[in-house]
Amino acid sequence: MAVHGHPDAARQVYLGLYALQHRGQESAGIATANGQNLSNIKGMGLVSEIFTEDVLRKLPGDMAIGHTRYSTTGDSALLNAQPIRVESTKGLIAIAHNGNLINLGNIRLRLERAGAYFQTTSDSEIIVQLIAHSKAGSLVDAIADSLSQVEGAFSIVMMTRDRIFAARDPRGFRPLSMGRIRNADGPDTVVFASETCAFDLLRAEYERDVMPGELVMVTQDGVTSRQYATGVPQSSCIFEQVYFARPDSRIYGRWVQESREEMGRQLARESGVLADLVCPVPDSGVTAALGYAAESGLPFRFGLIRNHYVGRTFIEPEQRVRDFGVKLKLNPVRNLLQGKRVILIDDSIIRGTTSRKIVRMVRGAGAKEVHLRISCPPTVSPCFYGVDTPSKRDLIAANKSIEEIRQFIEADSLAYLSLDGMLHACGAPLAPGENGGFCVACYTGKYPTQWIDVDEILPARELRPDQMQLSLAETQ
Ligand SMILES: O=P(O)(O)OC[C@H]1O[C@H](OP(=O)(O)OP(=O)(O)O)[C@H](O)[C@@H]1O
Numbered sequence: 134m135a136v137h138g139h140p141d142a143a144r145q146v147y148l149g150l151y152a153l154q155h156r157g158q159e160s161a162g163i164a165t166a167n168g169q170n171l172s173n174i175k176g177m178g179l180v181s182e183i184f185t186e187d188v189l190r191k192l193p194g195d196m197a198i199g200h201t202r203y204s205t206t207g208d209s210a211l212l213n214a215q216p217i218r219v220e221s222t223k224g225l226i227a228i229a230h231n232g233n234l235i236n237l238g239n240i241r242l243r244l245e246r247a248g249a250y251f252q253t254t255s256d257s258e259i260i261v262q263l264i265a266h267s268k269a270g271s272l273v274d275a276i277a278d279s280l281s282q283v284e285g286a287f288s289i290v291m292m293t294r295d296r297i298f299a300a301r302d303p304r305g306f307r308p309l310s311m312g313r314i315r316n317a318d319g320p321d322t323v324v325f326a327s328e329t330c331a332f333d334l335l336r337a338e339y340e341r342d343v344m345p346g347e348l349v350m351v352t353q354d355g356v357t358s359r360q361y362a363t364g365v366p367q368s369s370c371i372f373e374q375v376y377f378a379r380p381d382s383r384i385y386g387r388w389v390q391e392s393r394e395e396m397g398r399q400l401a402r403e404s405g406v407l408a409d410l411v412c413p414v415p416d417s418g419v420t421a422a423l424g425y426a427a428e429s430g431l432p433f434r435f436g437l438i439r440n441h442y443v444g445r446t447f448i449e450p451e452q453r454v455r456d457f458g459v460k461l462k463l464n465p466v467r468n469l470l471q472g473k474r475v476i477l478i479d480d481s482i483i484r485g486t487t488s489r490k491i492v493r494m495v496r497g498a499g500a501k502e503v504h505l506r507i508s509c510p511p512t513v514s515p516c517f518y519g520v521d522t523p524s525k526r527d528l529i530a531a532n533k534s535i536e537e538i539r540q541f542i543e544a545d546s547l548a549y550l551s552l553d554g555m556l557h558a559c560g561a562p563l564a565p566g567e568n569g570g571f572c573v574a575c576y577t578g579k580y581p582t583q584w585i586d587v588d589e590i591l592p593a594r595e596l597r598p599d600q601m602q603l604s605l606a607e608t609q
Pocket residue numbers: 376414415416417418444445446447448479480481482483484485486487488
């Protein structure tokens with residue numbers, strides 16, 4: 134999230150991060166600039182826990198960037214929280230990065246030999262270190278130079294003492310949008326966010342997406358842009374439409390709600406089954422279940438209630454917490470389920486943790502039959518582009534057939550949405566074999582980037598007990 138040209142930029146970014154909490158719940162941070170100084174406050178935990186009124190007051194300036202972290206490379210620790218700030222001959226630069234880089238090893242080694250001192254173990258710092266060590270004359274050229282050297286997924290915002298930058302990788306893996314707040318008595322406030330739902334709280338109008346391979350710069354004189362990479366085919370993450378993004382966001386030019394509802398409708402067309410009720414697995418299964426119920430004509434009922442004080446379980450780094458999380462989070466509504474044939478709709482099965490527990494829960498509450506329908510194809514390959522799907526060993530669909538998964542989760546029937554069905558629901562053209570500008574590698578094993586050196590990807594390690602408390606890193 135980034136804001137340029139607002140007297141209370143920190144608070145605007147805080148509100149935006151609140152709306153983006155679902156994208157990362159491990160740590161959060163806000164950096165501000167006022168033309169002279171750059172302040173940066175980060176902490177472990179949720180946005181609302183870290184940024185109290187007192188903390189926000191320590192962040193002056195009319196420019197700010199912010200981040201909520203879901204670790205994909207490097208520990209889940211305060212050290213790796215973002216924004217990351219690096220001092221260089223080109224001045225102070227702070228970065229907030231969504232995505233994951235896949236050519237870390239070589240670059241890091243080369244930079245260290247050239248005298249770079251890395252403060253973190255996250256991939257994101259590489260981008261700023263490359264800028265700091267670039268031979269390019271101007272800062273914008275140094276940024277373009279850095280972005281051309283890194284491979285993988287990056288939607289980034291950066292800030293210096295007096296400028297904001299926003300950029301997307303050439304394939305446009307992750308979303309990034311630009312918006313404006315119109316000010317009656319002065320220039321517009323320019324904002325950037327990973328999802329458009331962050332604009333609504335700020336009353337910012339969506340203007341456009343930052344394009345794949347584009348670098349946008351915002352200064353006192355306005356917005357300028359350049360295309361630092363061209364000719365690379367787009368491969369935007371389809372899992373954003375399936376699970377990651379919020380249904381009230383518009384990403385890659387399409388409302389997530391529309392895609393998900395259509396995935397549900399298509400699922401009903403492809404694998405309908407006789408039943409009494411359609412129940413979503415909240416939250417992420419709700420919109421697809423609405424589509425499924427509408428298409429099948431079956432009643433839609435909340436047979437599982439979600440405790441709203443528990444976060445997302447899939448993006449939780451610790452398996453122990455994920456296991457416990459499901460029961461803590463979801464509870465059956467017995468009087469709705471008793472004696473019924475139930476169709477459960479969820480968006481995905483990754484490790485199978487959630488599905489197995491839920492099917493048992495629903496049957497334990499008296500359901501006569503439990504049918505599970507999944508609004509995307511089987512997840513058979515890991516992601517290296519910013520979604521921390523586990524290695525093949527832990528991906529249930531990489532190791533078991535659909536029938537074996539059905540037996541494992543103890544459902545009466547199980548079906549997934551087809552690949553073409555998912556692509557079409559997300560607005561891709563109907564030509565079979567065409568991905569319509571989407572990455573679908575976790576469903577096909579065909580990666581849009583060149584060979585990926587898996588060893589380069591440092592696993593996000595488990596939290597140590599001392600890292601689980603709220604701690605603040607403050608730098609002025
Ligand atoms: O097979 P598994 O490894 O259990 O992971 C899959 C589950 O995790 C996700 O939900 P999650 O609880 O993270 O988030 P939500 O509350 O947004 O639905 C997803 O929607 C599935 O329900």
